[in-house]
Amino acid sequence: MRGADIVAQSLAACGAKTVFALSGNQIMSIFDAALDTDLRLIHTRHEACAVFMAEAYAQLTGDVGVAMVTAGPGFANALSAMYSAKTSETPVILLSGDSPLVRDGYGAFHELDQTTMAGPVTKASVRVMSEHTLGEDLARAISLARSGRPGPVHVALPADVLTAQTNATVPPADAFARQPALPRESDIETLLEAFAASERPVILTGPAMTETRAGDLLAALTDAIDAPVVPIESPRALRDPALGQFADSLKHADLIVSLGKQIDYTVRYGEEGVFPADANVFAVAPDESALEQAERALGSRLTGRIKADADLCAERLIEGASVGNPRDAWRAEVAEALANREMEALPPTGDGVVPLDVAQALQEVVESAGNAIYVADGGEFGQWMQGFVNASRRVMNGVSAAIASAMGNAIGAQIADPDATVICTLGDGTAGFYLGEFDTAVREGANAIFVIGNDACWNAERMLQIREFGADRQTGCDLLPTRYDKAAEGLGAHGEYVTTAEELGPALARARASGKPACINVKLDAQPAPVFAKDAPGAH
CATH class of the missing domain: 3.40.50.970 (Thiamin diphosphate (ThDP)-binding fold, Pyr/PP domains)
Structure with missing residues (x-):
C-alpha cells in the first residue's frame, strides 16, 4: 500500500465524503488513490476557493472540511482562506503536496518551509516525516481540528512519502474523534447561581455557536436559562446590521456570559460603554489563550473564567437549569432590539437598483x-x-x-x-x-x-x-x-x-x-x- 492510499483511506475512515482540490504534481498519487474509495473530488479553479468550499461544507454538515492543494505556489494560494477558516472556527484540513524528504536542502522543485508559513493561520501545521506514521499523523490532525475551539489544521505531504510502500494500517474511526473539554460541576453551579441572581443576563456566542452550526441548542439554552443568546460573527461587530439595535440593549445587561465568544474587537474588547461597568462577566472557552485574552481586556471586571467547550457547557446549563427568576420582559426587549431595522430612507445616488x-x-x-x-x-x-x-x-x-x-x-x-x-x-x-x-x-x-x-x-x-x-x-x-x-x-x-x-x-x-x-x-x-x-x- 502506498502512502497516498493511506491518505485516501484515512479520509474515508474519518467520515469524509468530499475533497475540494486543485491538482498538481505532488498530489496526483492521492487523486489516483481516491479512485479506490468513495471520496468525491471537487476540482476547483483556485486553491483559496478549495478552502472556502471546504469551510462552508464543514459548517453545514458538521463534518470536517477537506481541501487539497499542490506544493509551492498552490499551497501559498490557499493560506488567505485558511485565515478565514481559523477566525470562523471551522474544522478544515488542508492537505498540501510537498517536495520529497530526500531532497531537503537541495533546492528541490517547490521546496518551501510550509509549516512556518501556515502556523499563524492554523491551529497546527505539521509535516509528515514517514509513510509509516502517515495515518496516525492524519488522525491527530483531524482530531485536533474538531477539538477545543474548532479550526483549520494543515498537513504537508512530501511526494516521496506518498509514493512509498508501507505496511501501516488505517487508524480506527475513534482516532479521528473530537476530544471533549468538559466543564467542572462547580463551574456550572457558579454560572447557574449567577443567572438566578440576574435580572438582565445576556449570553454571547461566537462563530462556532450560531443557529446554523449549533442547531436547536441555542433555542434550548435560551428557554432553559430564560436569557437571550446572541451569536456574534460579523466583522462589522456590534454594528452588524443583522444584530439590529442589540448593542443598545447590551449596555443594560447586568450579567454577560461569553460562551465561546472571544473578547476581541467584535465586542470592542468589552470596554466600558460596550459592556456595562457594573455587569458581571464570565468567559467560557476551551483554549487558555482566549481566557488570557479576556483577562487582558477586562482585568478586574472579569468575574470568572471557565475552561470548557462552549457547546458542552451549554448542554450542562440546560440540564441543571431550574425555573427561577422570570425574565420575559427582558427577553422581549432584546428580541425587539435584534429585529429593529429602523432607519432613515436614503435617497438614490444614481440610476441603479437600491x-x-x-x-x-x-x-x-x-x-x-x-x-x-x-x-x-x-x-x-x-x-x-x-x-x-x-x-x-x-x-x-x-x-x-x-x-x-x-x-x-x-x-x-x-x-x-x-x-x-x-x-x-x-x-x-x-x-x-x-x-x-x-x-x-x-x-x-x-x-x-x-x-x-x-x-x-x-x-x-x-x-x-x-x-x-x-x-x-x-x-x-x-x-x-x-x-x-x-x-x-x-x-x-x-x-x-x-x-x-x-x-x-x-x-x-x-x-x-x-x-x-x-x-x-x-x-x-x-x-x-x-x-x-x-x-x-x-x-x-
Whole structure:
C-alpha cells in the first residue's frame, strides 16, 4: 500500500465524503488513490476557493472540511482562506503536496518551509516525516481540528512519502474523534447561581455557536436559562446590521456570559460603554489563550473564567437549569432590539437598483424556497443583504473580514446540501476574484444563485474615503460596470442583467428554473451600509 492510499483511506475512515482540490504534481498519487474509495473530488479553479468550499461544507454538515492543494505556489494560494477558516472556527484540513524528504536542502522543485508559513493561520501545521506514521499523523490532525475551539489544521505531504510502500494500517474511526473539554460541576453551579441572581443576563456566542452550526441548542439554552443568546460573527461587530439595535440593549445587561465568544474587537474588547461597568462577566472557552485574552481586556471586571467547550457547557446549563427568576420582559426587549431595522430612507445616488429592493426580492425567494441557505460576502452591499435577508442557515465572510469568500462558500454549501436553494450575494469587487469558479459550479452541478451588486466601485473603501477624508478625496476605487452575467454565461452558467427593481422577481424566477448555476448582475445604486444601533462602537 502506498502512502497516498493511506491518505485516501484515512479520509474515508474519518467520515469524509468530499475533497475540494486543485491538482498538481505532488498530489496526483492521492487523486489516483481516491479512485479506490468513495471520496468525491471537487476540482476547483483556485486553491483559496478549495478552502472556502471546504469551510462552508464543514459548517453545514458538521463534518470536517477537506481541501487539497499542490506544493509551492498552490499551497501559498490557499493560506488567505485558511485565515478565514481559523477566525470562523471551522474544522478544515488542508492537505498540501510537498517536495520529497530526500531532497531537503537541495533546492528541490517547490521546496518551501510550509509549516512556518501556515502556523499563524492554523491551529497546527505539521509535516509528515514517514509513510509509516502517515495515518496516525492524519488522525491527530483531524482530531485536533474538531477539538477545543474548532479550526483549520494543515498537513504537508512530501511526494516521496506518498509514493512509498508501507505496511501501516488505517487508524480506527475513534482516532479521528473530537476530544471533549468538559466543564467542572462547580463551574456550572457558579454560572447557574449567577443567572438566578440576574435580572438582565445576556449570553454571547461566537462563530462556532450560531443557529446554523449549533442547531436547536441555542433555542434550548435560551428557554432553559430564560436569557437571550446572541451569536456574534460579523466583522462589522456590534454594528452588524443583522444584530439590529442589540448593542443598545447590551449596555443594560447586568450579567454577560461569553460562551465561546472571544473578547476581541467584535465586542470592542468589552470596554466600558460596550459592556456595562457594573455587569458581571464570565468567559467560557476551551483554549487558555482566549481566557488570557479576556483577562487582558477586562482585568478586574472579569468575574470568572471557565475552561470548557462552549457547546458542552451549554448542554450542562440546560440540564441543571431550574425555573427561577422570570425574565420575559427582558427577553422581549432584546428580541425587539435584534429585529429593529429602523432607519432613515436614503435617497438614490444614481440610476441603479437600491440595495433594500434587492434584499426584499431575495427574502421572498428564501421564504418561498423553504430549504434555503444564504451565503453572504462583505462590503457595503453585503451588509445591506445581511441586514435584511434572513434564512435558517447562513454562511458569511466572518470575523476575518475576508472578501471573496462567498463564491467558494456558496459552491461548498450547494455540494453539502444539493436540495437546498442557495442564495449568494457578493459585490462586483468581490466577483472579480474567483469568477472562474462558475466553471466549477457548472461541472459539479452546484446550481446556486449568485447575485452581484454592481455599483462599479469598491464601495466600502469609497465610503471610508468620504467619511475620513472628504467627498472630494475619492480615489482609486472605481471599477468598470462589467457584464459579469455575460462572463458567467461564457462559463456555462445562466446569466441575467437587472437594471430596475421590477426586473428582479422575474430574473430570480428564471434563474431558479434554469437548472444551472446562475449569475444575476444587478446594476446597483451605491449606498453606505446601514447601521441600526444608535451608539454601537465601530469594529476597529
